[in-house]
Amino acid sequence: MRSISAKPGQFCRRSVDLAFGRLSPPASLKRIGELLYEITLEEYHAVAVHPTSFGKDGYLDPKEAYYPRFEPHSGFFHNGKPNDLSVMANNCKDEDYRPDAYRVLNIFPNFLVNHYRVLYTWYVSITQYIPVAFDSTVVRSWYYQVPFQGPKASWFHLLFRRWTDLWLPFFVGIYLRRITNEDHVICEAMQMTAGSMIEEPLLGLEEQRIAWFREAYWDALAQLNGQENSDA
Numbered sequence: 001m002r003s004i005s006a007k008p009g010q011f012c013r014r015s016v017d018l019a020f021g022r023l024s025p026p027a028s029l030k031r032i033g034e035l036l037y038e039i040t041l042e043e044y045h046a047v048a049v050h051p052t053s054f055g056k057d058g059y060l061d062p063k064e065a066y067y068p069r070f071e072p073h074s075g076f077f078h079n080g081k082p083n084d085l086s087v088m089a090n091n092c093k094d095e096d097y098r099p100d101a102y103r104v105l106n107i108f109p110n111f112l113v114n115h116y117r118v119l120y121t122w123y124v125s126i127t128q129y130i131p132v133a134f135d136s137t138v139v140r141s142w143y144y145q146v147p148f149q150g151p152k153a154s155w156f157h158l159l160f161r162r163w164t165d166l167w168l169p170f171f172v173g174i175y176l177r178r179i180t181n182e183d184h185v186i187c188e189a190m191q192m193t194a195g196s197m198i199e200e201p202l203l204g205l206e207e208q209r210i211a212w213f214r215e216a217y218w219d220a221l222a223q224l225n226g227q228e229n230s231d232a
């Protein structure tokens, strides 16, 4: 695992811990946490914000997007289908989970788990968003190389993987930092006008999870308020 870290106020001076085991360190950002988190809940921004990586092939075909909702949480499974989440949960219980496509799990309220394949190796990234003020959020993320592999991996692929695993994590870290920074720059710019966004947005299919998140958020606040009123 490797880590990328920064202390509050040092976002531009992140350091990389190359020790295996922990992948990314905390970064303190003067940005609205809601914007940072909501950008992880939709796919449309990829074309404009990540034009050389996620968005280089254009907009995602809606037929390739499957969004499981397990309130108050949600996910994005590329080329997923109904029941995939149950299958995944059962496979995890049996310690036999083998992803075959990019997947994201957003665990309410502020936790993000991605898994993705680079060459022949699967990685998992875990990110936590911690609001510390109305205009400041601490972001911590870690990435791990995981032992998922296809059931029919040939000896050549296994050998190739042993070689790439020696240096691949270093480049994955660089790539993740670039992607993360692209999101952060956009959210920072949007923060300037966020106060004027008072109407509920019109959401497309690939951003429906933003509405789900907001619903869960207001439910959680209502429950908290109800609890405080009954305690008073």
Ligand SMILES: [Fe+2]
Residues within 6 Å of the ligand: 039, 045, 046, 049, 050, 179, 183
């Ligand atoms: Fe993004």
